[in-house]
Amino acid sequence: MDKILDTALLMLDGTQITLEIFILTLIIAVPLGLLASIGRLSHLHILSRIIELYIWIMRGTPLMLQLLFVYFALPMIGIKLPDIAAALLAFILNYAAYFAEIFRAGIQSVPKGQYEAAKTLGMSYPQTMRRIILPQVIRIVLPPVSNETINLVKDTSLVYILAMNDLLRVARTIVQREFDMTPFLIAGIFYLAMTAVLTWIFKKLEAHYGKYDK
Amino acid sequence: MANTTNDAAVMLSMKDIHKSFGSLEVLKGIDLEVREGEVLAIIGPSGSGKSTLLRCINMLETINSGSIAIKGETLVQTPPGGQAEYAAQHDCRRILAHTGMVFQQFNLFPHMTVLENLLEAPIQVKKMKKADVLPYAKELLKKVGLLDRADYYPSQLSGGQQQRVAIARALCMKPDIMLFDEPTSALDPELTGEVLKTMRELAEEHMTMVVVTHEMAFAREAASQVIFMADGVIVEQGEPEPFFSHPREERTRAFLQNML
Ligand SMILES: Nc1ncnc2c1ncn2[C@@H]1O[C@H](COP(=O)(O)OP(=O)(O)OP(=O)(O)O)[C@@H](O)[C@H]1O
Numbered sequence A: 001m002d003k004i005l006d007t008a009l010l011m012l013d014g015t016q017i018t019l020e021i022f023i024l025t026l027i028i029a030v031p032l033g034l035l036a037s038i039g040r041l042s043h044l045h046i047l048s049r050i051i052e053l054y055i056w057i058m059r060g061t062p063l064m065l066q067l068l069f070v071y072f073a074l075p076m077i078g079i080k081l082p083d084i085a086a087a088l089l090a091f092i093l094n095y096a097a098y099f100a101e102i103f104r105a106g107i108q109s110v111p112k113g114q115y116e117a118a119k120t121l122g123m124s125y126p127q128t129m130r131r132i133i134l135p136q137v138i139r140i141v142l143p144p145v146s147n148e149t150i151n152l153v154k155d156t157s158l159v160y161i162l163a164m165n166d167l168l169r170v171a172r173t174i175v176q177r178e179f180d181m182t183p184f185l186i187a188g189i190f191y192l193a194m195t196a197v198l199t200w201i202f203k204k205l206e207a208h209y210g211k212y213d214k
Numbered sequence B: 001m002a003n004t005t006n007d008a009a010v011m012l013s014m015k016d017i018h019k020s021f022g023s024l025e026v027l028k029g030i031d032l033e034v035r036e037g038e039v040l041a042i043i044g045p046s047g048s049g050k051s052t053l054l055r056c057i058n059m060l061e062t063i064n065s066g067s068i069a070i071k072g073e074t075l076v077q078t079p080p081g082g083q084a085e086y087a088a089q090h091d092c093r094r095i096l097a098h099t100g101m102v103f104q105q106f107n108l109f110p111h112m113t114v115l116e117n118l119l120e121a122p123i124q125v126k127k128m129k130k131a132d133v134l135p136y137a138k139e140l141l142k143k144v145g146l147l148d149r150a151d152y153y154p155s156q157l158s159g160g161q162q163q164r165v166a167i168a169r170a171l172c173m174k175p176d177i178m179l180f181d182e183p184t185s186a187l188d189p190e191l192t193g194e195v196l197k198t199m200r201e202l203a204e205e206h207m208t209m210v211v212v213t214h215e216m217a218f219a220r221e222a223a224s225q226v227i228f229m230a231d232g233v234i235v236e237q238g239e240p241e242p243f244f245s246h247p248r249e250e251r252t253r254a255f256l257q258n259m260l
């Protein structure tokens, strides 16, 4: 038991990097994705097309490739980022693209009649967005956002290939050194625990925003 | 039947309205006038431009040429040979505040309770205090027979109940003209009665109404004027009694025959 505790403590460092990437990516990629979705839906044709292209590239290539690109290829053209920043950049760009698609679909799924009803009641466009449209969008996008967020927890382990000491790499180092599988188990439990917490949070949010659904 | 005295004030006047979607001309020169307390029923085959006409009144669609005045105030007018010119944005807003609309699909706000649906616009748009709107909102709910459903969400109501809430929601802004676009078409047949009853009561209180409908019995009994539209023009117009008993135009006769 003591040994498991010791190992777990050793792994705390790795946990920190994993959490850092997860939280920062989420905090930045969600609003960025919202902006991108609005740009994607805008009548500015060029803006919409550029964002479409960006989303297509981000969703059409492996995140692993994007990570390697930012980490190894950018320095070759003179852009040198600190390790964690490079990883974050790739994660944020990738996840913002996914969130943008989710938000776009959410905004588009609110029926036109909602805008029209608000307009005939005299509401302005900002009032309509804030009071009528966005609350409905939030409810619609919560389940897919929840999915993406849980994917992100697991995707953080991809920084393993960048030789960053995230949870997974720390675990492997200990496993190799001590011929003991416990670190893998602990890592698994950590990912599960994080996923469980997130699932719980999103359930609460969905219940709050979905209370009108019957 | 609502009164048809001709000295009542003109609430809505539309002159030579033209409206196209791309190359498709949907309204080809419509003229009409609705006086205070009148109920104008608009009937006609699918695609004849009834909804478009209604939606031009409150700027859900903009016209290409013609003029519209509401309560004597010009919303849009057209110089000879020119394009439609709308009033300044804040004037349009003020003028359109005289109108309220009820949609075929109800369009209640699903994330708000029945009561919140009614309170939303008076509080957000008119900046009224909740306590000041509440009595009127409740009075309206009582009138449409749904006071006991004030705290329900729209998804918990039947279609007929939702449509009655939608009527109350529009009335809560105290409009002078109510526009209805096929308010019963999305309802199961057994639910249309309760909505039509609410509309009849409104007509009896001398609310000025423009109603696009397929309910001939309603048009006959509650309207003071009936317009038959086809292909973007008014084919025939008149008071319900002569209109339904002795339609002058062949197209009107054919249409009415089909409706029976
Ligand atoms: N936003 C739009 N863009 C292009 N065409 C439109 C649009 N709205 C309506 N139309 C066309 O204009 C014509 C008239 O439509 P409108 O909805 O006014 O008819 P309607 O008389 O209300 O028919 P219905 O009884 O089926 O409701 C139709 O041919 C329709 O396809």
Ligand SMILES: [Mg+2]
Residues within 6 Å of the ligand: B050, B051, B052, B181, B182
């Ligand atoms: Mg229609």
